[in-house]
Amino acid sequence: MKFMTILIAGCTLLALAGCARENPPATPTTAPAATETAAPAAPAWRDAFAVDTTTLRPEGDNPYFPLRPGHMLTYAGSEDGEPVELIITVTNRTEVIDGVTTRVVEERESKDGELVEVSRNWFAVDPATQDLYYFGEEVDMYHAGRISGHEGAWRSGVEGARFGLLLPGAPRVGDRYYQEVASGVALDRAEVLFVTESFTISAGSFTNCLRTEETSGLKANERGYKIYAPGVGLLKDGALLLKSMPR
Secondary structure (H helix, E strand, O other), rough: OOOOOOOOOOOOOOOOOOOOOOOOOOOOOOOOOOOOOOOOOOOOOEEOOOHHHHHHHHHHEEOOOOOOOOEEEEEEEEEOOOOEEEEEEEEEEEEEEEEEEEEEEEEEEEEOEEEEEEEEEEEEEEOOOEEEEEEEEEEEEOOEEEEEEEOOEEOOOOOOOOOEEOOOOOOOOOOEOOOOOOOOEEEEEEEEEEEEEEEOOOOEEEEEEEEEEEEOOOOOOOOOEEEOHHHOOOEEOOOOOEEEOOO
């Protein structure tokens, strides 16, 4: 910063007028630079869950996924211009996975009337928190009526795979968690976007819905959105919508 010199005019001893001094000019100042506030960092993705697995149960009620045998939901939509149907059924079967008795939930997907995938997923719920944990899945891919592969299959406790959190019992906006923890095979994860959304489809109108964004730790460009209704379950999965209310 450059300061200005204060000039003082000389005066003679015989002058009747007193000496006059110029007022010094104001010293220029520079406004302090605005301090930029960095946006808060997004919370880390949770991939480990502090839960006593001996307390997990194969039946119970997560607010957004009733884990009750017989609960069945049917979805319809289109992918690549072809009609798609997905049926999710909570079966009466259980299976012990990684030391935990889990409930088998079957998903059957058909495209243009032809079966393309059947998966048997293993879930267990924490009765204290209503958190719903995902222990893996068996997958049968179909082509022309025959099993053609098992892409995406994994099991907690095998080859380093660990169970993930499918749905928290009390989700909060900003929650980020892995649903599958199977390195190199399945690393799906979800972030909670809304917990009070309203959503209307042909099956009905719903309030206080949960919306999540799902991404993959394996495929950077893979992204999808799901909407869940309390007491009902999944309403929207990408292009698929719930056809009717469960009976």
